[in-house]
Amino acid sequence: MGAEERLAALKLELPPAPKPVATYVTALRVGEFLYVSGHGPVKSDGSLILGKVGVDLDLEAGAAAARQTGLAILATLKAHLGSLDKVVRLVKTLGLVNCPADYKDQPKVINGYSNLMQEVFGEAGVGTRSAFGAGSLPGGMAVEIEAIFQVKD
Numbered sequence: 001m002g003a004e005e006r007l008a009a010l011k012l013e014l015p016p017a018p019k020p021v022a023t024y025v026t027a028l029r030v031g032e033f034l035y036v037s038g039h040g041p042v043k044s045d046g047s048l049i050l051g052k053v054g055v056d057l058d059l060e061a062g063a064a065a066a067r068q069t070g071l072a073i074l075a076t077l078k079a080h081l082g083s084l085d086k087v088v089r090l091v092k093t094l095g096l097v098n099c100p101a102d103y104k105d106q107p108k109v110i111n112g113y114s115n116l117m118q119e120v121f122g123e124a125g126v127g128t129r130s131a132f133g134a135g136s137l138p139g140g141m142a143v144e145i146e147a148i149f150q151v152k153d
């Protein structure tokens with residue numbers, strides 16, 4: 001089963017592919033790699049999930065925000081590639097969590113994203129990853145994630 005079939009089977013709704021809000025592109029292909037800029041938890045109505053994890057949002061809500069960010073990244077992949085089936089594998093993820101300095105569960109929050117990638121791409125959706133805490137993120141969003149994917153024509 002390909003990624004497009006898995007997405008349909010999971011009954012996942014992709015939000016509109018986010019547009020750049022400054023001077024950058026949302027994704028850039030270099031050879032067989034697609035570099036995806038930092039994305040936030042964009043909902044289908046275009047709004048963002050806001051707040052600090054560990055203050056305004058609990059771990060479960062933070063992980064849901066990371067999953068929503070993954071859906072936004074999938075929307076960008078589909079917009080740039082035409083089909084999620086052109087993804088060979090997830091190579092690297094950088095996850096940032098808007099949280100207080102003493103918060104320690106950033107990896108568990110970013111698992112919301114990582115679990116989604118595995119659901120959609122199978123084992124090819126499990127790549128290398130870093131998860132960091134951030135004192136603030138653009139617009140007050142709860143999570144920001146960037147990634148690198150290996151892709152094919």
